Amino acid sequence: MTTVIETIDTLLVDLPTIRPHKLSMTTMARQTLVIVRMRHSDGIEGLGEGTTIGGLAYGPESPESIKRNIDTYLAPLLIGQPSGNINTLRARMARHTRGNMIAKSALETALLDAQGKRLGLPVSDLLGGARHTHLPVLWTLASGDTHKDIDEAFQRLDDRRHCDFKLKIGANAVDDDVRHVAAIKAALGDRASVRVDLNQAWDERTAVRGIQALQDAGIELVEQAIPAREHAGLIRLSRRFNVPMLADESVQDARDGLDLACAGFSGAFALKLAKSGGLYGVLELAHVAQAAGIGLYGGTLLEGTIGTAASLHAWATLPEMAWGTEMFGPLLLEDDIVTAPLEYHEFGVDLPRLPGLGITLDEDKLAHYSRG
Numbered sequence: 620m621t622t623v624i625e626t627i628d629t630l631l632v633d634l635p636t637i638r639p640h641k642l643s644m645t646t647m648a649r650q651t652l653v654i655v656r657m658r659h660s661d662g663i664e665g666l667g668e669g670t671t672i673g674g675l676a677y678g679p680e681s682p683e684s685i686k687r688n689i690d691t692y693l694a695p696l697l698i699g700q701p702s703g704n705i706n707t708l709r710a711r712m713a714r715h716t717r718g719n720m721i722a723k724s725a726l727e728t729a730l731l732d733a734q735g736k737r738l739g740l741p742v743s744d745l746l747g748g749a750r751h752t753h754l755p756v757l758w759t760l761a762s763g764d765t766h767k768d769i770d771e772a773f774q775r776l777d778d779r780r781h782c783d784f785k786l787k788i789g790a791n792a793v794d795d796d797v798r799h800v801a802a803i804k805a806a807l808g809d810r811a812s813v814r815v816d817l818n819q820a821w822d823e824r825t826a827v828r829g830i831q832a833l834q835d836a837g838i839e840l841v842e843q844a845i846p847a848r849e850h851a852g853l854i855r856l857s858r859r860f861n862v863p864m865l866a867d868e869s870v871q872d873a874r875d876g877l878d879l880a881c882a883g884f885s886g887a888f889a890l891k892l893a894k895s896g897g898l899y900g901v902l903e904l905a906h907v908a909q910a911a912g913i914g915l916y917g918g919t920l921l922e923g924t925i926g927t928a929a930s931l932h933a934w935a936t937l938p939e940m941a942w943g944t945e946m947f948g949p950l951l952l953e954d955d956i957v958t959a960p961l962e963y964h965e966f967g968v969d970l971p972r973l974p975g976l977g978i979t980l981d982e983d984k985l986a987h988y989s990r991g
């Protein structure tokens with residue numbers, strides 16, 4: 620008998636962060652994960668996660684909209700359908716619903732987790748096989764205080780946890796931000812690479828001034844300096860400076876990637892399951908980038924362990940990423956809802972090797988942190 624999808628439950632899970640995480644558009648004191656539990660008629664449960672940053676501060680989906688739109692619109696499209704044909708189920712969601720890429724990503728992840736468990740294969744094997752089993756992971760310094768950030772960076776270096784750092788700037792005046800970045804880079808010297816993420820905070824004129832100063836300070840990568848939809852401006856910046864531009868909010872999926880590449884962008888793309896609607900969509904973007912000679916970077920929306928593991932399975936199938944990954948989401952959270960956390964060591968993280976995502980929920984922790 621064909622295995623079908625029987626039930627899909629969604630849970631809002633609030634976890635405190637280890638310290639305030641200050642971005643240009645919001646300061647996070649907690650993270651809300653939307654956890655999907657998808658049960659199939661063969662008794663297998665698939666897990667998925669949809670997560671964004673700061674409610675509606677980061678993008679058009681909030682944790683509450685992700686849950687509501689799965690419950691109301693997306694789950695009914697899947698329930699009763701055969702479990703194993705993920706291409707058909709993706710097409711069904713795309714045909715009947717627009718946008719909501721984080722919600723779709725959570726569901727696709729749950730489908731892949733279940734299929735992997737069913738076949739006894741890790742998700743990366745379902746995607747053709749892992750080329751890496753240990754991936755580099757950077758850390759974001761975003762305490763809002765220069766000296767605290769420097770102490771935090773040295774701690775991470777000494778623990779051999781991270782040797783690349785991303786600084787979140789754009790909330791303060793340009794000169795203050797540049798001073799903050801330059802002080803951190805000067806303190807770390809050659810021990811670490813330092814990059815910045817503006818999260819769209821500058822206009823193009825400000826960006827020209829700010830990026831020149833950041834380049835002079837030895838910054839290695841400048842992420843999303845100007846608003847997402849200003850593709851022409853981003854391309855001008857990528858041509859103007861030696862320091863490469865990393866497109867994040869500007870590049871959601873393969874279509875954006877193709878447009879940017881065809882219009883002359885050079886630099887790198889931040890890949891995120893949340894932007895591209897799941898593992899297949901994000902790999903389509905990665906393949907466009909590869910064809911265009913654009914560098915890859917494994918990005919996060921600060922997902923917990925389930926979403927982070929899903930991303931790792933996708934990144935593991937790619938050639939080495941020019942800019943590594945930022946899959947540190949679980950390390951920013953005070954606690955976890957899984958029985959065995961991901962293993963972070965030697966400046967990176969291990970790819971889980973058990974079937975599916977390789978992650979098991981801790982039911983007590985899940986109940987404790989779930990809303991309602």
Ligand SMILES: O=C(O)C[C@H]1C=CC(=O)O1
Nearest residue numbers: 759816867919920921945
């Ligand atoms: O890159 C972003 O825009 C989102 C995210 C990734 C790391 C972090 O601290 O925030």
Ligand SMILES: [Mn+2]
Nearest residue numbers: 816842843867
């Ligand atoms: Mn970013």
